[in-house]
Amino acid sequence: MTRACVQAQAYGALGDGCTLNTRALQAAIDAAALQGAELRVGPGVYLTGALFLKSGMTLHLEAGATLLGSRNLADYPLLPTRVAGIEMRWPAALVNIYGERDVRLVGEGCIDGDGQVFWDSYWALRATYEPRGLRWASDYDCQRPRLVQVFESEQVTIGGGLLLRRSGFWTLHLCYSQDITVDGITIRNNDEARGPSTDGIDIDSSRRVYIRRADIAVNDDALCLKAGRDADGLRVARPCEDISISDCVVREGAAGLTFGSETSGGLRRINVQRIAVHAPVPVGLLFKSAPTRGGFVEDVSICDLSLQDVPVAMRATMNWNPAYSQAQIPDAEQANAPPHWRALAQPVSRERGRTRVEGVRIQRLTARGAQVAFEVDATAEVPLRRFDFRALDIEARRGGHVQDALAWHFDAACRLKLGTPIAVGESCQINGLATAHWQVDAELRRRDVSALPMAEQDVQ
Numbered sequence: 001m002t003r004a005c006v007q008a009q010a011y012g013a014l015g016d017g018c019t020l021n022t023r024a025l026q027a028a029i030d031a032a033a034l035q036g037a038e039l040r041v042g043p044g045v046y047l048t049g050a051l052f053l054k055s056g057m058t059l060h061l062e063a064g065a066t067l068l069g070s071r072n073l074a075d076y077p078l079l080p081t082r083v084a085g086i087e088m089r090w091p092a093a094l095v096n097i098y099g100e101r102d103v104r105l106v107g108e109g110c111i112d113g114d115g116q117v118f119w120d121s122y123w124a125l126r127a128t129y130e131p132r133g134l135r136w137a138s139d140y141d142c143q144r145p146r147l148v149q150v151f152e153s154e155q156v157t158i159g160g161g162l163l164l165r166r167s168g169f170w171t172l173h174l175c176y177s178q179d180i181t182v183d184g185i186t187i188r189n190n191d192e193a194r195g196p197s198t199d200g201i202d203i204d205s206s207r208r209v210y211i212r213r214a215d216i217a218v219n220d221d222a223l224c225l226k227a228g229r230d231a232d233g234l235r236v237a238r239p240c241e242d243i244s245i246s247d248c249v250v251r252e253g254a255a256g257l258t259f260g261s262e263t264s265g266g267l268r269r270i271n272v273q274r275i276a277v278h279a280p281v282p283v284g285l286l287f288k289s290a291p292t293r294g295g296f297v298e299d300v301s302i303c304d305l306s307l308q309d310v311p312v313a314m315r316a317t318m319n320w321n322p323a324y325s326q327a328q329i330p331d332a333e334q335a336n337a338p339p340h341w342r343a344l345a346q347p348v349s350r351e352r353g354r355t356r357v358e359g360v361r362i363q364r365l366t367a368r369g370a371q372v373a374f375e376v377d378a379t380a381e382v383p384l385r386r387f388d389f390r391a392l393d394i395e396a397r398r399g400g401h402v403q404d405a406l407a408w409h410f411d412a413a414c415r416l417k418l419g420t421p422i423a424v425g426e427s428c429q430i431n432g433l434a435t436a437h438w439q440v441d442a443e444l445r446r447r448d449v450s451a452l453p454m455a456e457q458d459v460q
Contacts, residue, residue: 003037003038003058004035004036004038005040006028006031006032006038008024008028008039008041011024011027012024013041013046014044014046015041015045016045017044017047017068018047019047020048020075021046022049022051026051029051029054029057029059032054032057032058033054033056033057036056036057038060039057039059039060040060041059041061041107041109042065043062043063043064043065044066046065046067046068048094049072049076050076050077050094050095050145051067051094051095052092052098053100053105055103056103057103058103058104058105058106059106060104061106061162062109063107063108063161065109065110067094067109067110067111069094069113069145069168073145076091077092078090078092079091079092079098081151081175082176082204082205083139083140084140084229084262085228085229085230085232086229086232086340087232088140088340091144091145092145092149093145093147093148093149094111094113094148095147096149096151097148097149097150097156098149098151098152098153100153102155102156103153103156103157104157105156105157105159105162106157106159106161107162108161108162108163109163110162110164110165111147111148111162111163111164111165112165112166113147113165113166113167113168115166115167115169116166118144118168119196119198121142121144122138122139122142122196122197123196125138125141126138130454132333133328133330133333134330135323135454136324136326136327136328137327137341139197140341144169145168145169146167146168146172147167147168147170147171148164148171148172148173149173149175150174150175151173151175151177152175152177154177156177156179156180157180157181157183158180158181158182158183158185159181159183159184159185159213160184161185162184162185163185163187163188164185164187165191166192169197170197170198171198171199171200171201172187172200173202173204174201174209175204175205175206176206176238177206177209180208182201183210183211183212184213185213186215187214187216187218188217189217190219190252196220197220199218199220199222199224200218200220200221200224200250200253201224202226203224203225203226204226204228205226205227205236205238205240206243207239208242209244210243211245211246212246213248214249215248215249216253217251217253218253219252220253220254222250222252222253222254222255222256222257222281223245223248223256223257224258225243225258225259225260225267226240226262226263226267227265227267227295228262228264228265229261229262229264229293230294230348231343231346231347232264232344232346233262233264233293233294234264234265236264236265237264237266238265239266239267239268241270243270244271244272244273245270245272245273245275246272246275247274248274248276249275250275250276250277250278251281252280252281253281254282254283254286255282255283256283256284256285257284257302258286259286259287259300260287260289260293260355261289261293261321263289263293263294263295263296265295266295266296266298267295267298268297271301272300272301272302272303273304274303275304275305275306276306276308277310278308278309278310279308281310282310282311283314283315284305284307284310284312284314284370285313286315286316287315287384288316288317288321289318290319290326290355291325291326291350291379292326293325293355294348294353295355296356296357296358297356297358297360298357298358298359299359300361302360302361302362302363303361303363304363304364304366305362305364305365307365307367307370309370310370311371312371312372312375313365313370313372313394314362314365314373315376316376316378317377318354318377318378318379319446319449319450321458322449323450323454327341327344327345329341329342329345354379355382356385357378357382357384358385358386359385359386360386361387361388362388362389364390364391366393366394367395370395370396370397371396371397372398372399372400373394373398373400373416374399374400374401374422377403377404378403379404380404380427383406383427383428384405384406385405385406386407387405387407387408387409388408388409388411389409390411390414391413391415392410392414393415394416394417394418395417396418396419397418397419398418398420399416399418399419399423399437401422401423401424401447402422402423402425402430402438403428403444403445404427404428404446405428405429405430406429407431408429409430409431409432410430410431410432410433411432412432416433416437418437421438421439422438423441425440425441425444426440426442
């Protein structure tokens with residue numbers, strides 16, 4: 001059945017790049033929703049604040065059409081949501097699908113966050129917070145709009161050639177949602193400058209999500225799976241599950257494929273295929289958590305991950321970025337601490353804070369031009385269990401190290417060309433790997449970045 005078509009210009013939208021179109025575009029969206037219609041936005045640059053798509057409609061951005069985000073934070077109303085693993089009020093995204101179903105956001109147009117003003121505000125705030133012992137609060141106190149938010153929604157399709165660029169914060173956040181398809185998007189956040197926390201696609205405590213044909217250049221995690229942080233994430237306890245990611249390219253970012261660090265609700269049944277990661281991305285495959293996160297990562301299948309000139313092929317750390325992950329309110333700040341600070345700083349016992357990672361299958365990971373094959377650390381109490389490596393093909397200057405690994409198996413088809421062997425902890429159980437590629441190191445210590453400057457911890 002052909003949908004009725006609504007034209008944005010019929011509701012007063014002006015694509016002149018300077019007229020604020022929030023009311024006109026929202027009126028057109030509401031009209032399209034009432035008719036179950038497609039709203040088409042023709043060529044032009046439409047300056048706008050937050051827009052809210054509605055159930056049963058399609059927003060089609062034609063080639064040459066750009067939704068340009070307002071630089072005024074007041075144009076993004078505060079809403080209950082989740083931000084970096086914590087439930088709190090936060091500015092709406094530029095485009096929101098919030099509590100809706102059967103929505104399509106498609107076309108060959110562009111959604112441009114014009115994020116520089118928000119990036120600058122973050123660095124200015126962080127410069128004042130770090131001396132006060134509040135590095136961990138910076139990301140929550142400097143409010144910045146995401147580009148596209150899908151929250152508590154279902155049956156959503158995004159793609160068809162969309163360009164997403166210059167997000168003020170995360171680019172595409174899929175949270176508490178189900179039956180979501182993202183197919184055919186390009187993300188470019190680094191064209192004019194590099195903003196903080198400009199993640200590509202964050203899949204957060206959602207289920208049955210399908211990501212295909214995404215081409216990503218960002219300044220933080222590119223393809224990332226999340227499920228809540230610390231005590232608040234353990235309280236919510238909503239997993240990220242039944243996720244499929246395929247046929248994507250990562251050109252810039254903190255890592256190609258990331259699990260965590262928000263693992264509290266758990267990540268399971270994740271299937272990833274045919275991902276290409278290029279320099280200057282520093283890490284191909286990253287598992288990260290922290291001693292207060294808890295939760296689990298299980299039943300993960302990764303197949304055909306291709307890394308070209310990526311320095312570290314695989315990294316796992318359960319003590320990621322301590323300056324950010326360890327939230328402690330200084331005595332001098334206690335009297336005026338907002339509720340989200342107290343949520344972040346709520347204690348988590350050592351036992352609840354341990355993250356269990358097990359049942360990971362990695363097949364045909366190919367790396368050329370790598371500096372290090374493995375940088376793997378967990379904890380003695382909860383080692384990384386049952387990793388099954390098949391047909392790896394890694395060339396690296398150094399083998400790196402593996403600590404806290406049990407029941408790891410490398411099949412006979414694995415090919416490793418390493419300048420130095422992998423240093424393996426005494427308690428590790430690794431099978432199938434040729435003896436020339438590894439050696440037990442009784443002095444091996446877990447990688448600890450806590451002494452590094454805060455800015456360096458961010459990228460470790």
